[in-house]
Amino acid sequence: MAAPPGRMPVMADVARAAGVSHQTVSRVLNGHPNVRAETQARVLAAIEDLGYRPNSSARALVTRRTGVIGVVAVDTAHYGPARTLTGIEHAARAAGYYLSVVTLTEASAEQVRDAMDHLARQAVEGYVVIAPQRSVLEGMPEWAGGAPVVAVEGGEARELPVVCVDQEGGARAAVRHLLGLGHRTVGHIAGPRDWLEAEARVAGWRRALEEAGAPAAEPLYGDWRPRSGYELARRLVQEGRLPGALFVANDQMAVGALRAFGDAGVRVPEDVALVGFDDVPEAAYYAPPLTTVAQDFGEVGRRGIGVLLDLLESGGAAAESAAREVVPARLVVRASCGA
Amino acid sequence: MAAPPGRMPVMADVARAAGVSHQTVSRVLNGHPNVRAETQARVLAAIEDLGYRPNSSARALVTRRTGVIGVVAVDTAHYGPARTLTGIEHAARAAGYYLSVVTLTEASAEQVRDAMDHLARQAVEGYVVIAPQRSVLEGMPEWAGGAPVVAVEGGEARELPVVCVDQEGGARAAVRHLLGLGHRTVGHIAGPRDWLEAEARVAGWRRALEEAGAPAAEPLYGDWRPRSGYELARRLVQEGRLPGALFVANDQMAVGALRAFGDAGVRVPEDVALVGFDDVPEAAYYAPPLTTVAQDFGEVGRRGIGVLLDLLESGGAAAESAAREVVPARLVVRASCGA
DNA sequence: GCAGACATTGTTAGCGCTAACATAGACGGC
DNA sequence: GCCGTCTATGTTAGCGCTAACAATGTCTGC
Numbered sequence: 001m002a003a004p005p006g007r008m009p010v011m012a013d014v015a016r017a018a019g020v021s022h023q024t025v026s027r028v029l030n031g032h033p034n035v036r037a038e039t040q041a042r043v044l045a046a047i048e049d050l051g052y053r054p055n056s057s058a059r060a061l062v063t064r065r066t067g068v069i070g071v072v073a074v075d076t077a078h079y080g081p082a083r084t085l086t087g088i089e090h091a092a093r094a095a096g097y098y099l100s101v102v103t104l105t106e107a108s109a110e111q112v113r114d115a116m117d118h119l120a121r122q123a124v125e126g127y128v129v130i131a132p133q134r135s136v137l138e139g140m141p142e143w144a145g146g147a148p149v150v151a152v153e154g155g156e157a158r159e160l161p162v163v164c165v166d167q168e169g170g171a172r173a174a175v176r177h178l179l180g181l182g183h184r185t186v187g188h189i190a191g192p193r194d195w196l197e198a199e200a201r202v203a204g205w206r207r208a209l210e211e212a213g214a215p216a217a218e219p220l221y222g223d224w225r226p227r228s229g230y231e232l233a234r235r236l237v238q239e240g241r242l243p244g245a246l247f248v249a250n251d252q253m254a255v256g257a258l259r260a261f262g263d264a265g266v267r268v269p270e271d272v273a274l275v276g277f278d279d280v281p282e283a284a285y286y287a288p289p290l291t292t293v294a295q296d297f298g299e300v301g302r303r304g305i306g307v308l309l310d311l312l313e314s315g316g317a318a319a320e321s322a323a324r325e326v327v328p329a330r331l332v333v334r335a336s337c338g339a
Numbered sequence: 340m341a342a343p344p345g346r347m348p349v350m351a352d353v354a355r356a357a358g359v360s361h362q363t364v365s366r367v368l369n370g371h372p373n374v375r376a377e378t379q380a381r382v383l384a385a386i387e388d389l390g391y392r393p394n395s396s397a398r399a400l401v402t403r404r405t406g407v408i409g410v411v412a413v414d415t416a417h418y419g420p421a422r423t424l425t426g427i428e429h430a431a432r433a434a435g436y437y438l439s440v441v442t443l444t445e446a447s448a449e450q451v452r453d454a455m456d457h458l459a460r461q462a463v464e465g466y467v468v469i470a471p472q473r474s475v476l477e478g479m480p481e482w483a484g485g486a487p488v489v490a491v492e493g494g495e496a497r498e499l500p501v502v503c504v505d506q507e508g509g510a511r512a513a514v515r516h517l518l519g520l521g522h523r524t525v526g527h528i529a530g531p532r533d534w535l536e537a538e539a540r541v542a543g544w545r546r547a548l549e550e551a552g553a554p555a556a557e558p559l560y561g562d563w564r565p566r567s568g569y570e571l572a573r574r575l576v577q578e579g580r581l582p583g584a585l586f587v588a589n590d591q592m593a594v595g596a597l598r599a600f601g602d603a604g605v606r607v608p609e610d611v612a613l614v615g616f617d618d619v620p621e622a623a624y625y626a627p628p629l630t631t632v633a634q635d636f637g638e639v640g641r642r643g644i645g646v647l648l649d650l651l652e653s654g655g656a657a658a659e660s661a662a663r664e665v666v667p668a669r670l671v672v673r674a675s676c677g678a
Numbered sequence: 679g680c681a682g683a684c685a686t687t688g689t690t691a692g693c694g695c696t697a698a699c700a701t702a703g704a705c706g707g708c
Numbered sequence: 709g710c711c712g713t714c715t716a717t718g719t720t721a722g723c724g725c726t727a728a729c730a731a732t733g734t735c736t737g738c
Contacts, residue, residue, distance in 0.1 A: 683736080686733075699718105
């Protein structure tokens with residue numbers, strides 16, 4: 001690299017060094033045809049030599065494309081959303097886009113609007129919103145200033161392109177598995193009512209019971225955290241309402257439940273068969289190892305970006321169809337369900 | 340909002356609507372003094388009316404400031420880095436910056452360089468690198484194209500501004516607590532050798548033992564994952580080398596260890612007192628509840644951005660001092676250590 | 679009532695890049 | 709050998725914004 005003359009080199013400097021016009025440099029940079037191989041080599045050498053870097057702002061100004069995708073994520077210690085974000089990032093970068101991220105402290109429609117506003121100021125070309133909650137989904141415009149929006153993890157959303165995991169199918173598989181083991185019915189500790197995933201898991205649980213003609217008690221609603229799983233499970237035991245099988249809406253609450261059962265002398269799986277959801281890395285090492293439902297978050301992120309890029313390329317024509325991609329969930333059987 | 344005439348309104352449109360020059364619009368937008376209140380109101384009304392949004396590329400082109408901070412994160416299911424990222428995001432947004440994120444699939448120096456290159460192309464003003472591993476730290480230039488770099492979670496780094504948790508202090512507190520309970524020595528299951536945090540925890544463990552004049556067996560090295568905790572703990576039991584107290588370098592491996600002990604009929608805390616590290620949300624609900632060391636990741640993120648912004652404002656003058664901020668860790672005593 | 683300071687607004691000139699058009703030479707067919 | 713076509717390159721004109729300077733008024737003190 002040549003020592004810069006006090007400021008960053010610009011295209012004109014490269015042009016001068018290579019003995020061509022700045023336009024030819026631009027052509028080389030953008031892979032235009034009709035540049036002599038020898039000229040191209042000279043330009044590339046000059047670029048290398050000067051340590052030239054194209055100015056993205058100048059390019060964006062004239063092309064009207066920033067190459068940035070905005071992501072709205074929820075600030076959460078939850079396993080899923082965090083993994084989804086990295087899936088999105090990899091897919092976006094592979095496609096040559098930059099990623100601008102905003103996280104929400106609270107899932108209110110207002111915060112979603114603020115977040116998208118922040119991203120709009122940066123002139124992002126499109127949005128991916130990780131929207132596991134109804135309130136997030138509702139705060140979301142469909143086209144934010146002409147830029148397309150894709151919801152991820154946003155259950156059965158509005159007329160909006162959505163990519164999500166088949167929560168209902170996963171829940172159904174879990175409950176059917178428990179019923180198949182001979183349980184008369186299966187109880188349910190659900191996630192918070194506002195969460196679409198929680199709702200879909202309730203629906204899957206209910207559907208599996210209905211299909212089997214099994215009775216369904218009202219589910220108990222927790223908040224995803226271990227504490228609520230602990231308390232709700234303890235309540236079931238104390239009130240003598242503990243079913244022979246229990247489907248808990250996520251692994252964290254399932255851990256809480258395990259603990260409550262341990263404290264109360266209720267054996268898992270002998271006295272109660274337990275199934276969780278998420279397949280966190282620890283799940284296989286709980287006592288007993290937790291049967292659970294695994295989700296492919298990386299795939300969700302990839303498809304989310306895929307749908308967005310399609311929309312971007314088609315100029316929104318594809319939005320008519322309101323793509324709805326469903327990634328399958330997978331039951332992982334371990335000891336906690338008794339087989 | 341008035342219907343746009345087919346294209347996004349620009350500053351000149353606002354100026355026309357408000358009956359002023361575009362420069363006056365610019366002044367209003369940038370909060371310059373010397374604009375009559377009445378004029379300002381007219382301009383703001385026109386902006387609102389037209390739904391005008393300043394073009395960030397054009398502004399960046401002339402000011403040479405993009406307002407973007409680049410973050411290099413590691414792609415990981417680990418609890419800490421994910422939380423740190425959201426801490427960084429909140430602090431950056433509060434300061435009026437945008438955040439561009441790149442995640443690494445693998446912590447190699449090459450990937451770090453690629454990531455920073457990607458961000459440089461976007462003309463970020465500064466970098467925050469979440470660098471829990473030595474290889475990440477080493478792949479990191481100090482000033483990337485004139486932009487300052489701050490390492491976060493990067494243990495005892497090079498002459499680079501660093502913000503990290505007092506891993507050594509946390510480990511030391513944990514081990515001292517165990518020794519204080521009457522144990523002759525404390526064993527250690529460590530994290531991977533390449534990880535600075537793992538190294539610091541080993542150092543803290545060793546130091547506490549030395550200070551107490553207690554013997555130190557060689558630590559066993561895991562990979563942070565539950566499985567390795569399980570296998571190493573099992574090995575200790577099988578080989579009859581299990582100490583009365585064990586410090587495990589993170590909660591995930593501690594869960595694996597708990598499971599191994601359960602399988603082998605080793606009681607916690609009666610036969611072995613156990614302490615983990617991280618304080619994941621589940622820790623209080625393991626059987627027995629896990630004594631562990633909590634880290635304030637949000638604070639780490641905030642301080643990381645704080646240091647970077649200082650550097651940005653001072654034009655790097657502050658880099659001389661190579662800031663090194665240490666966030667304290669906190670021992671959380673639960674049942675697994677026996678008191 | 680007038681100089682000088684100050685407040686308010688307008689005008690001009692780029693920032694670094696790409697798109698569109700202009701130009702000049704090379705080539706091939708008849 | 710001349711014209712049309714194609715290839716390789718240069719020239720010009722902005723993209724939308726801010727900084728610098730210029731040009732007005734407005735007010736103060738004496």
